[in-house]
Amino acid sequence: MTVTEVKPDTTRKIPEHPKSLLLRMDRMPHIWCSRCGIGITVGCFASAMEKTGLSPDDITVTSGIGCTGRVAGYVKADSFHTTHGRAIPFTVGLALTRPDLKHVVFSGDGDLISIGGNHFIHAARRNQNMLVICVNNFTYAMTGGQLAPTTPVTARATTAPYGSFERPFSLPTLAISAGASYVARWTSLHIRRITDSMTEALQRRGFRFIEIIAPCSTIYARRNKLGTGLDLMKYYYENSVIDHNASVDDLDIGFQSKIVVGKFVDKDRPSYGKSMHEHFRKVLGNKYQPPVSGKMEIDKSWSGCTESQDTTVTDEVQS
Numbered sequence: 238m239t240v241t242e243v244k245p246d247t248t249r250k251i252p253e254h255p256k257s258l259l260l261r262m263d264r265m266p267h268i269w270c271s272r273c274g275i276g277i278t279v280g281c282f283a284s285a286m287e288k289t290g291l292s293p294d295d296i297t298v299t300s301g302i303g304c305t306g307r308v309a310g311y312v313k314a315d316s317f318h319t320t321h322g323r324a325i326p327f328t329v330g331l332a333l334t335r336p337d338l339k340h341v342v343f344s345g346d347g348d349l350i351s352i353g354g355n356h357f358i359h360a361a362r363r364n365q366n367m368l369v370i371c372v373n374n375f376t377y378a379m380t381g382g383q384l385a386p387t388t389p390v391t392a393r394a395t396t397a398p399y400g401s402f403e404r405p406f407s408l409p410t411l412a413i414s415a416g417a418s419y420v421a422r423w424t425s426l427h428i429r430r431i432t433d434s435m436t437e438a439l440q441r442r443g444f445r446f447i448e449i450i451a452p453c454s455t456i457y458a459r460r461n462k463l464g465t466g467l468d469l470m471k472y473y474y475e476n477s478v479i480d481h482n483a484s485v486d487d488l489d490i491g492f493q494s495k496i497v498v499g500k501f502v503d504k505d506r507p508s509y510g511k512s513m514h515e516h517f518r519k520v521l522g523n524k525y526q527p528p529v530s531g532k533m534e535i536d537k538s539w540s541g542c543t544e545s546q547d548t549t550v551t552d553e554v555q556s
């Protein structure tokens with residue numbers, strides 16, 4: 238028998254990934270498990286970026302720690318992988334110093350609402366300028382499936398082998414009560430709705446929050462015997478009810494219960510930066526000098542040098 242050697246076709250061009258404008262293709266393959274819901278949300282984000290016409294230079298993306306916390310590493314923008322629970326305070330700094338950019342926090346429910354919970358409510362209360370995207374898989378996935386502040390009652394976790402008896406937080410309720418100016422929730426199969434919400438929220442100012450209920454196929458689904466990640470994705474989608482006018486009392490999520498989704502809040506409230514400038518202008522009058530002159534002095538006297546840096550005039554400072 239003769240064996241014909243098949244040579245690879247080196248002339249064939251490998252097509253570019255359709256989302257390569259926003260993804261760091263040199264970091265692929267990513268670490269996420271098959272049928273995990275996180276990747277879908279990143280795809281939606283890339284589509285939303287395309288729809289807004291924003292370039293990667295116009296945004297920052299910051300994550301904390303966790304499986305979702307890896308998002309920042311795969312996004313081709315100025316992206317930051319911060320310590321656990323600190324994506325929001327890090328972004329507060331970014332938003333105050335670069336109000337001309339769009340700032341996005343992309344992280345998990347454990348990172349944002351457990352260790353980072355205090356930062357979350359205060360950033361919402363102050364209406365800090367950022368879009369927070371939270372992938373809620375009801376568990377601490379990266380560390381092996383411990384109980385999270387979102388784990389539904391009776392769901393099992395490594396630290397709740399007989400099922401949880403703690404009341405979980407409803408994340409939109411928390412965001413609404415704390416004062417967020419945009420709040421939406423979808424499941425990971427609501428691809429067009431997520432993309433539309435992200436597109437809309439990217440164009441607003443103030444504290445904007447989007448929760449995406451997504452399966453952790455490897456840990457949460459397996460421990461709770463809920464089938465594959467795809468089964469769980471379908472389950473969440475099919476058991477969701479769209480109600481944009483839902484009251485906060487309807488937003489709790491039980492174990493494998495119905496999930497109320499929609500855009501619950503979309504209101505105009507002055508952002509932290511805008512309120513600050515307005516306040517000082519009123520109180521100090523002409524004495525107030527906002528950093529709009531094009532140059533901002535950075536006091537580095539402790540290191541023996543003074544440096545000036547370009548700043549950008551924004552509607553926040555001007556108005």
Ligand SMILES: Cc1ncc(C[n+]2csc(CCOP(=O)(O)OP(=O)(O)O)c2C)c(N)n1
Pocket residue numbers: 302303304305306321344345346347348349374376377378379380385
């Ligand atoms: C100060 C600190 N405490 C604990 C940890 C361990 N830790 C890493 S990720 C994580 C939970 C992540 O959960 P979540 O944000 O829901 O992300 P997921 O992995 O589910 O996407 C924890 C507790 C840590 N890295 N740093």
Ligand code: SF4
Pocket residue numbers: 268269270272273274275304305374378379452453454455456457
């Ligand atoms: S452990 Fe769970 S959340 Fe993490 S990548 Fe795998 S499926 Fe996704």
